[in-house]
Amino acid sequence: MHPMTRWLDDDEQRTWRNFVAATQLLYAALDRQLQRDSAMPHTYYVILVGLSEAPERRMRMSELATWAQSSQSRLSHAVARLEERGWVRRERCPEDGRGNFAVLTDEGFAALAAAAPGHVEEVRRSLFDVLDPEQIRALDDICATVRSRLER
Amino acid sequence: MHPMTRWLDDDEQRTWRNFVAATQLLYAALDRQLQRDSAMPHTYYVILVGLSEAPERRMRMSELATWAQSSQSRLSHAVARLEERGWVRRERCPEDGRGNFAVLTDEGFAALAAAAPGHVEEVRRSLFDVLDPEQIRALDDICATVRSRLER
DNA sequence: CCAATGTATATGAGAGTTCAAGTAAAATGC
DNA sequence: GCATTTTACTTGAACTCTCATATACATTGG
Numbered sequence: 001m002h003p004m005t006r007w008l009d010d011d012e013q014r015t016w017r018n019f020v021a022a023t024q025l026l027y028a029a030l031d032r033q034l035q036r037d038s039a040m041p042h043t044y045y046v047i048l049v050g051l052s053e054a055p056e057r058r059m060r061m062s063e064l065a066t067w068a069q070s071s072q073s074r075l076s077h078a079v080a081r082l083e084e085r086g087w088v089r090r091e092r093c094p095e096d097g098r099g100n101f102a103v104l105t106d107e108g109f110a111a112l113a114a115a116a117p118g119h120v121e122e123v124r125r126s127l128f129d130v131l132d133p134e135q136i137r138a139l140d141d142i143c144a145t146v147r148s149r150l151e152r
Numbered sequence: 153m154h155p156m157t158r159w160l161d162d163d164e165q166r167t168w169r170n171f172v173a174a175t176q177l178l179y180a181a182l183d184r185q186l187q188r189d190s191a192m193p194h195t196y197y198v199i200l201v202g203l204s205e206a207p208e209r210r211m212r213m214s215e216l217a218t219w220a221q222s223s224q225s226r227l228s229h230a231v232a233r234l235e236e237r238g239w240v241r242r243e244r245c246p247e248d249g250r251g252n253f254a255v256l257t258d259e260g261f262a263a264l265a266a267a268a269p270g271h272v273e274e275v276r277r278s279l280f281d282v283l284d285p286e287q288i289r290a291l292d293d294i295c296a297t298v299r300s301r302l303e304r
Numbered sequence: 305c306c307a308a309t310g311t312a313t314a315t316g317a318g319a320g321t322t323c324a325a326g327t328a329a330a331a332t333g334c
Numbered sequence: 335g336c337a338t339t340t341t342a343c344t345t346g347a348a349c350t351c352t353c354a355t356a357t358a359c360a361t362t363g364g
Contacts, residue, residue, distance in 0.1 A: 005269040006276055015288060016275060018295035020198075023175050024221050025302035035322090041350075046172075061313060069176050074351055076314055081349090098312040098359045117157040123168060124158055130301040131294060136167060138290040142283060143170035149282040150177035187352090193320075214342060226321060228344055233319085250329045250342040 026126050033122040038115035043070065045119060047078055048087065048112040051104035058103040060093065087111050178278050185274040190267035195222065197271060199230060200239065200264040203256035210255040212245065239263050 008016060030042050038045075050067045051057050059067070065075040079102050082088040087108030093099030104112075128136065160168060182194050190197075202219045203209050211219070217227040231254050234240040239260030245251030256264075280288065 005272055007272060012280060015292040018292055018299055021221060022295035022298040025299060029302060069173060120157055120159060126302060128164060130297055135294050139294055140167040140170055142287050142291050143174035145282055146174040147170055147177060150181060150278060
């Protein structure tokens with residue numbers, strides 16, 4: 001409990017509401033595009049990207065959860081559904097009997113490859129195309145700062 | 153269909169991943185705080201704020217949906233649950249028989265008042281406290297730009 | 305070696321979101 | 335003035351996410 005609240009002043013309030021509006025509109029646009037054109041939510045896309053970049057397209061569940069900034073539970077459910085689609089398969093880890101690898105299948109890689117162009121195009125349309133180079137640098141800087149602060 | 157994809161270069165890729173990481177971490181922190189201390193998700197908080205600022209603490213459902221950047225369906229479900237908690241009540245609109253008002257109850261206002269300090273504190277901790285004034289101005293500018301682009 | 309504790313992941317239930325219909329009242333057109 | 339279309343909102347089902355709990359293996363301490 002804090003003695004008194006440091007309320008947002010008018011400028012901060014405006015900034016905060018612009019931030020919430022912009023980010024929500026952006027994610028809504030991304031999810032709509034991915035769902036419409038590739039039948040997957042953004043979180044699944046991120047998981048597939050993570051696996052596609054990993055050595056041998058495989059990663060331990062917990063590692064992948066960290067990478068995708070997902071809870072272990074969410075990842076487990078998500079991988080279960082990706083497995084049903086044949087895009088990912090699980091393999092028991094030989095060194096650690098508790099562990100599992102998530103492995104990207106060829107079908108999964110193909111699905112990602114098919115989804116990527118439309119997704120990237122949407123990211124450009126919604127973000128990079130509307131900002132000038134200076135703004136993009138500033139955004140990178142801001143996000144890196146916030147990220148490093150919240151990551152621990 | 154586009155002839156060829158304008159892929160993200162390394163800088164853009166980094167910026168984009170920082171953006172996704174930062175925003176997701178931020179919303180995760182907000183939701184955790186609100187859920188833990190006030191038993192509501194951020195979307196409900198936004199709805200309550202909207203109503204609290206409206207004349208007579210009431211708004212038409214569609215107006216409120218637009219304000220909160222929610223689909224009509226999502227809002228309808230959310231208001232139904234807020235109604236169960238006694239925080240909001242619905243009233244039929246006299247001028248338009250199809251319409252409904254969502255009205256913030258005194259209990260709802262009290263719940264919002266109780267939730268606000270902790271929420272604002274979290275917004276500060278996670279965002280404003282980690283950025284310098286220049287970055288905050290830049291962020292406002294960027295978000296306003298993205299917002300106006302995506303709002304139509 | 306074995307009990308106790310810790311770690312990696314899975315699972316089930318509940319809550320929230322989306323999508324596709326559904327209902328009911330208003331506006332439109334002839 | 336009545337059929338048609340549009341608008342405002344609701345509903346149900348399917349899906350995703352969260353939280354608490356369970357499971358199974360690994361590690362540690364005596």
